[in-house]
Amino acid sequence: MTRRLAEVAKKVGVSEATVSRVLNGKPGVSEATRESVLTALDVLGYERPTQLRGDRARLVGLVLPELQNPIFPAFAEVVGGALAQQGFTSLLCTRTVGGVSEADYVDLLLQQQVSGVVFAGGFYAQADAPHEHYQLIQERKLPCVLVNAAVDHLGFPQVSSDDFVAADMAIGHLRALGHEKIGMVLGPRDHIPSRRKLDAFLAAPEADPGLVEHTMFSLEGGHAAATRLVKNGVTGIVCASDILALGAIRAVRRAGLAVPEDVSVIGYDDSAMMNCTDPPLTTVRQPIDAMGRAAVDLLVALIERASVPADELLFEPELVVRASTARLKT
Amino acid sequence: MTRRLAEVAKKVGVSEATVSRVLNGKPGVSEATRESVLTALDVLGYERPTQLRGDRARLVGLVLPELQNPIFPAFAEVVGGALAQQGFTSLLCTRTVGGVSEADYVDLLLQQQVSGVVFAGGFYAQADAPHEHYQLIQERKLPCVLVNAAVDHLGFPQVSSDDFVAADMAIGHLRALGHEKIGMVLGPRDHIPSRRKLDAFLAAPEADPGLVEHTMFSLEGGHAAATRLVKNGVTGIVCASDILALGAIRAVRRAGLAVPEDVSVIGYDDSAMMNCTDPPLTTVRQPIDAMGRAAVDLLVALIERASVPADELLFEPELVVRASTARLKT
DNA sequence: CCAGGTTGCGCAAGTATTTGCGCTGGCTTG
DNA sequence: CAAGCCAGCGCAAATACTTGCGCAACCTGG
Numbered sequence: 001m002t003r004r005l006a007e008v009a010k011k012v013g014v015s016e017a018t019v020s021r022v023l024n025g026k027p028g029v030s031e032a033t034r035e036s037v038l039t040a041l042d043v044l045g046y047e048r049p050t051q052l053r054g055d056r057a058r059l060v061g062l063v064l065p066e067l068q069n070p071i072f073p074a075f076a077e078v079v080g081g082a083l084a085q086q087g088f089t090s091l092l093c094t095r096t097v098g099g100v101s102e103a104d105y106v107d108l109l110l111q112q113q114v115s116g117v118v119f120a121g122g123f124y125a126q127a128d129a130p131h132e133h134y135q136l137i138q139e140r141k142l143p144c145v146l147v148n149a150a151v152d153h154l155g156f157p158q159v160s161s162d163d164f165v166a167a168d169m170a171i172g173h174l175r176a177l178g179h180e181k182i183g184m185v186l187g188p189r190d191h192i193p194s195r196r197k198l199d200a201f202l203a204a205p206e207a208d209p210g211l212v213e214h215t216m217f218s219l220e221g222g223h224a225a226a227t228r229l230v231k232n233g234v235t236g237i238v239c240a241s242d243i244l245a246l247g248a249i250r251a252v253r254r255a256g257l258a259v260p261e262d263v264s265v266i267g268y269d270d271s272a273m274m275n276c277t278d279p280p281l282t283t284v285r286q287p288i289d290a291m292g293r294a295a296v297d298l299l300v301a302l303i304e305r306a307s308v309p310a311d312e313l314l315f316e317p318e319l320v321v322r323a324s325t326a327r328l329k330t
Numbered sequence: 331m332t333r334r335l336a337e338v339a340k341k342v343g344v345s346e347a348t349v350s351r352v353l354n355g356k357p358g359v360s361e362a363t364r365e366s367v368l369t370a371l372d373v374l375g376y377e378r379p380t381q382l383r384g385d386r387a388r389l390v391g392l393v394l395p396e397l398q399n400p401i402f403p404a405f406a407e408v409v410g411g412a413l414a415q416q417g418f419t420s421l422l423c424t425r426t427v428g429g430v431s432e433a434d435y436v437d438l439l440l441q442q443q444v445s446g447v448v449f450a451g452g453f454y455a456q457a458d459a460p461h462e463h464y465q466l467i468q469e470r471k472l473p474c475v476l477v478n479a480a481v482d483h484l485g486f487p488q489v490s491s492d493d494f495v496a497a498d499m500a501i502g503h504l505r506a507l508g509h510e511k512i513g514m515v516l517g518p519r520d521h522i523p524s525r526r527k528l529d530a531f532l533a534a535p536e537a538d539p540g541l542v543e544h545t546m547f548s549l550e551g552g553h554a555a556a557t558r559l560v561k562n563g564v565t566g567i568v569c570a571s572d573i574l575a576l577g578a579i580r581a582v583r584r585a586g587l588a589v590p591e592d593v594s595v596i597g598y599d600d601s602a603m604m605n606c607t608d609p610p611l612t613t614v615r616q617p618i619d620a621m622g623r624a625a626v627d628l629l630v631a632l633i634e635r636a637s638v639p640a641d642e643l644l645f646e647p648e649l650v651v652r653a654s655t656a657r658l659k660t
Numbered sequence: 661c662c663a664g665g666t667t668g669c670g671c672a673a674g675t676a677t678t679t680g681c682g683c684t685g686g687c688t689t690g
Numbered sequence: 691c692a693a694g695c696c697a698g699c700g701c702a703a704a705t706a707c708t709t710g711c712g713c714a715a716c717c718t719g720g
Contacts, residue, residue, distance in 0.1 A: 015700045023678095277603070
């Protein structure tokens, strides 16, 4: 009922045969004719076959939860750059308020015939979030790598930074500075990286489970959580992201105290510009460069059908001591 | 020569007719059969037609130069959110070092049959950069909106913040604080928004053209440029981005001076977290929320074939006074 | 347990696309 | 300037995909 060839052929004034040849990249058509057929195709709104524009685009989806926290754009740059070097193009997908869900993005990516997907900080990290769309990827055998702590074994290879060690370092640092009443500001309860940090916190016998706050990952969330902790008299706060830490610093000041003189605050991520903040933030750095590269290497291996262990690659974080932590006043 | 239907049909053990029906979403096929046909398709590596996965995705490309400067992720969130509300999905495209060029992204987007494109801070803003790919978009009559000051009339509608007014505000603010020796740190010489700011600077009769530095948009660029300015004895620096301003602050300190006591620094953009820096940055805010919404409105109008003036919509910036500027010491 | 309805599917006829072959007209060569 | 060559294209045959129709299997209500 469509009669594409016929319609296009009439429009250009050539035979159906010629249009067919153009569409299939067959020889025997002059460049000029080829051009005009292609133009007519576009004008009439038909999809030209993928192959016609250079070689098939090697697309990879990169799914991120947000862009507010600078760690995610930074990660996107690392992954995008590494993919580009391997000849892949990345499609960046970000959840937006009231907008497109992760499942929608997965649909979209499948539709666009991507060669693979990298997820960072997605729903897979939250135990209570829907996970059906990951199974969809699995069924399709689409190469996929998860960054940072997935819920359970979905069977995808993972690249994570070691949250347990990270929290341990942060707490150790505060202890070494003489702090004893230490609080934690974490993400949602079902968020796996937060849980792992919590495990590290509770591993210490002197830890007080009452000084753990769960909140959402925003400056305001950090502010609210830290306000409660300060009220409970903590002198050190370990946060699950730099943004939370900035919120915590604001909360401490709002309470009439100073950072780091009265309360020490440690962030997590070491996102950009944390050395320009007031005070420069002591934080635990995720090695995003190495992680991004590793994720891309894994993904490319999967795409090329190499067998890759569905393990979790743990990356060692690094404590970056700046000026938001100090020895406890005696 | 391919005989897709036949091959798939044999694999699944049904007739070609059934496969055809599945491929075209026709009724009269049980869910189970449909599933197995699709699976076989995937296994055999055939593309399933776009329509099969829900209704045709309404895609819009969003092309950004980088993600380091937080203004771009922020803009991406605004535009992405606004598009989502209108039922569009945004594909984020970012240039990466040694990676995909703007022209490549345009090719990609055309190939993916996007409904429209939003460019922010792209090559169109630089007089000496290649512009052919914009013409390609124009020829295809693809809806397109440019954000912030394009080189010349490429015929696309534009949404910009008023750079002249912005620079004027910044300079006026410094003058009001008693500063007379004021320097400027701008982007590349052929960068149109920087030129417009330069125009505002030179409009004042007492302006010294020797105190204008061109550099690339990075912290290090700002640092280097500001170092030269400080050596020349300026007491106030107006920067073309917040990142440049942070670099400038570092340069001032490296020179043994203090911000704002010895030298006042003004940024531009008011990107996120500039109120957490040391000192909190005085800056000129781009109304990215309004601009993003306007850009999306224009684009959607274009997509719906409404006629839209190919004008430049100028948005008024806003001076945000924090603590990186102070009265000149007498 | 049977009649009638419904759904899923294959047959084969109908429609669309691809391709072998040969015509044409322009360019090269002697 | 004519003969020969060949790229570019259309014709029509071959191939590939779509669809109207009817059969069969399975439910459903008597």
